Amino acid sequence: MAAVTAAQPRSSKTESYVDNKRKEDIRQANINAARSVADAVRTSLGPKGMDKMISTASGEVIITNDGATILNKMEVLQPAAKMLVELSKSQDAAAGDGTTTVVVIAGALLKQCLSLLSHGIHPTVISDSLHKASTKAVDVLTAMAVPLELSDRESLIKSASTSLNSKVVSQYSTLLAPLAVDSVLSVVDPAKPDMVDLRDIKIVKRLGGTVDDTQLIKGLVFDKKASHAAGGPTRMENAKIAVIQFQISPPKTDIEQSIVVSDYTQMDRILKEERNYILGMIKKIKATGCNVLLIQKSILRDAVTDLSLHYLAKAKIMVIKDVERDDIEFITKTLNCLPIANIEHFRAEKLGHADLVEEVSIGDAKIVKVTGIKDMGRTTTVLVRGSNQLVIDEAERSLHDALCVVRCLVSKRFLIAGGGAPEIELSRQLGAWSKVLHGMEGYCVRSFAEALEVIPYTLAENAGLNPIAIVTELRNRHAQGEINAGINVRKGQITNILEENVVQPLLVSTSAITLATECVRMILKIDDIVNVR
């Protein structure tokens, strides 16, 4: 058997000089650094996990429960610790949720690796066994998963609320979860049912009110007010909306230009010409029946002047100015219209239609809402409200996680139980599997299985329960075949977690396990840190 020979320590029979001490030291240092990162976020795991307050270098304060955000702001320097930060970012990109879980698993795996290494097992043997164990783990998880239909809105909401329950905004999960589900479902393209582009969901944050006031808007929201200069309209029914990329202001050429005024009558004429020029443009706009104008921001010159605003107001055209260029695509997609780059091309067929465009004041600020859009594109806007900036930011992050969870379910339509049930089941099955393996492999796989118990252990610990009692009880229940038994943090006991509606997407669990293993294997394989330019 391979492992038997592999077990022999590196002999000094070779003539080459092997500096083992240094390599062991580096590996140890790497593992310890990575573990301390994992320990830092450990307490934020689970529905009763605590939050962290981070005060950044610029004096900004962030309160969050999101592993990816915490690690991102930690500014670690040690290379191995940095890899753990990267790991949580990857999980964020791959699944969007479970960013704390993945780091905690990696930390536990590293702890086991340390003891394996001290037994003299070669790192590559450990690394290969971990890979095998993780592949097996994914198979076990897939076998446990329950298939899901997209029409099953209930289940989708359940999994979104599982994700939200561990956040600051958990008391609003009943509101936010359906909201996340609806917004994702509304942007799913029937032609490509597996793809969800989260960029089609726009999150607008507005201070004031409470998180309760967060709402999903079938339409478009602008985080700015309509132009009030000269008393322009702020409400428009049967709106015909134009998105323009040109400016309604006195002409300006690309070549530097100057107007030479030689006498006083000329000045009058120039002023009149300017007025006529703008009036001419506005007449053309009015002629197409347009009554709402969205104007792209321009750096070259003023997008609108007081004068043009005045005329637009007179022509009863509602104006929203300073629209960012990056937003144009989203807006045109939503309104189903085309951007207009020149006044000559201003034609009625390029306009978008909506039942109502209106300025609403929420809190002390105003926003513009566009509703009842005809032939609306597959986009959604969510308006997030909150009593202070910290809450809003955290609500946005949590909502993003929830959206990601729903997206995962759309792309891989399987659900799995939460509350530590999958981990303990994995631990049990892998433990059983390790007994049939020979040599080192079996030993390493058993360590992998033990490492996975960290999730239920931490969940219980964070919830103030006795972790040892809970984990042993869980093991017992799983051994009796209750594969869905998990920790019910609210009741503080072990129940069938599937019945308690604590579910999460399969993709989150599988990607947490595979990514954590990949990262640990990478750290194990490193034997030196070289300083370079």
Add this chain to the structure above:
Amino acid sequence: MAIEKIFKDDASEEKGERARMASFVGAIAITDLVKTTLGPKGMDKILQSTGRGHGVTVTNDGATILKSLHIDNPAAKVLIDISKVQDDEVGDGTTSVVVLAGELLREAEKLVAAKIHPMTIISGYRMAAECARNALLQRVVDNKENAEKFKSDLMKIARTTLSSKILSQDKEHFAQLAVDAVMRLKGSTNLEAIQIIKKPGGSLMDSFLDEGFILDKKIGLGQPKRIENAKILVANTAMDTDKVKIYGARVRVDSMSKVAEIEGAEKEKMREKVQKIIAHGINCFVNRQLIYNFPEELFADAGVLAIEHADFDGIERLALVTGGEIASTFDNPESVKIGHCKLIEEIMIGEDKLIHFSGVEMGQACTIVLRGASHHVLDEAERSLHDALCVLSQTVNDTRVLLGGGWPEMVMAKEVDELARKTPGKKSHAIEAFSRALVAIPTIIADNAGLDSADLVAQLRAAHHKEGCNAGIDVISGSVGDMAELGISESFKVKQAVLLSATEAAEMILRVDEIITCAPRQREDRM
């Protein structure tokens, strides 16, 4: 009589024994640094940048490690150079070449200590290298005639190369990718035509080979998202007004309507330019520079797909693969070469939308999309894949193949040993030393895998005593195995390059008997 100072201040001189010592120490230190990365169970290194950002790279690639080191020792620099040359020439074996050169020097150090003249060592090494090369030449397998067998040879080489890299777990998948990509090149070594795109997310197994070309850009607003039988004009031109580029040029007018007229004229110029471009009979326009809102709308009205701000590399490659030319003036439509492809469409990889050109003119072109957990993984995967592609494309030209897993080294060592026995004089010591240096490579491979190297190498040597033996180290099972059965192959060209350049480098360092360090150039104080 006091000797006048010959050198400038700060310059130093080291002579004879001391100079040689410095070279040996430097070269051996470098060797020891990279040798743990050798072989399928080699370890990785973290490269921590001391520059801004403290960027971290995790790698197993010898050339990458050496390239980024701070080195002051002249002999060590020579070794780094040979690894760079190896990288440029054949792409793989960058670690092996340094390790072999280092081992040769280590042996030479002992011989020098035993009072053998460096020149004698050099001539012994030369004879040994020649003999070793001939030994390899006799044992090469050439399957050029048999396409089927050749392809399986390529697969084996790709797998062997990849097994020492991060891609080892998915080597089957990536070997297939690399072989497919190289087979498309049909013998050319122009790796330009193989584009590698890295997209974080997914796992390494999700990587795929795509025939055609992928551009990481967006299609303009309101333009068709899918075009069949596309005629593509690739351009590098400014799409705003053609400005008079004389400093201080300005227009003087005396009324607002004149300004409006000029503005109108500028717009008109843009429109003319767009019209000219459309008059080429194209339906896709790719520009390196920005296309502003106004021309974008004009293109959209004409139903032309316009892509702005494509990077330089991107448009050059696009022009190459679609068979077009990069144009910058549009007055003579007949003189502009337009690129063609069957289909342009928008695809989604991970979270990003990309533009996919399929059915391109140049059939060799293809794109490999790499997916992986993080940037570290992706960068390392790209380096590994690049190595594999290099080796494969070289093998397509020079189809001679050897077995791997320390087999070639043992074959060479055996022949060299025989030569030593036949050679009279002190040279035979050097030749013998050469054979020891060769055996060091399988020893290190075994050591890295945590195996008992002394035992394994002795077994291997015994096995090789028989004629026509295929034995090598099977690292996976940790024993001596039949390399032909296990499908572990290496390209002859790589091995030959390793052998020759390592010998040459060792020779060069051995010849040195004096190191003169020049005084550092005085920097002018700018403060």
